[in-house]
Amino acid sequence: EVHLVQSGAEVKKPGESLTISCRTSGYTFSRNWITWVRQKPGKGLEWMGRIDPTDSYTTYSPSFQGHVTFSVDKSASTAYLQWDSLTASDSAMYFCARHGISSQNWFDPWGQGTLVTVSS
């Protein structure tokens, strides 16, 4: 069975850096992209972008380009989402999901989510 397990909740201060993880199992990691989705409290889903574990090729949504970085560790079948300098507006739940190898494909399954709180 395919599983995506995300790292735990984080509380950070503005300006701090942060990396959260998404550990996968139950399938060949390089055969699917990993997509990242943000959900602010009480709001809808926002696609942040995706990474191809085969070659770490990334596509970022324009709304997130330059503010976050995706990476993978193929040996650990794990994807990462990184911020160099957090702001309060980054407070949200973040989900990773397995993404078929086409931009049209669906997301399945999803990780359980990582809650990020940025507050001074």
Added chain:
Amino acid sequence: QSVLTQPPSVSGAPGQRVTISCTGSSSNIGAGYDVHWYQQLPGTAPKLLIHANTNRPSGVPDRFSGSKSGTSASLAITGLQTEDEADYYCHSYDSSLGVVFGGGTKLTVL
């Protein structure tokens, strides 16, 4: 404002049928890109409900069905149950914007 438009809320009594619409444009749904649907129960991660317009993953009850026509798609739920109370999101691809989601629809089972 989301690229794909969904009604903010729908409601129905147990046993009834409800539909949730997802309206796009000629650069996404109307361009032939597939539509997928997700169910998000309170406090949980989204779960795939329908993929590629009409296909139900294994384990999803046949009470859930999807359709697509022109620049719109719909999710139908028949035989409403209290456990169907959740947020529902449509998802497609836009030739200019990339992956896009609908704004989400809250289903209330009366």
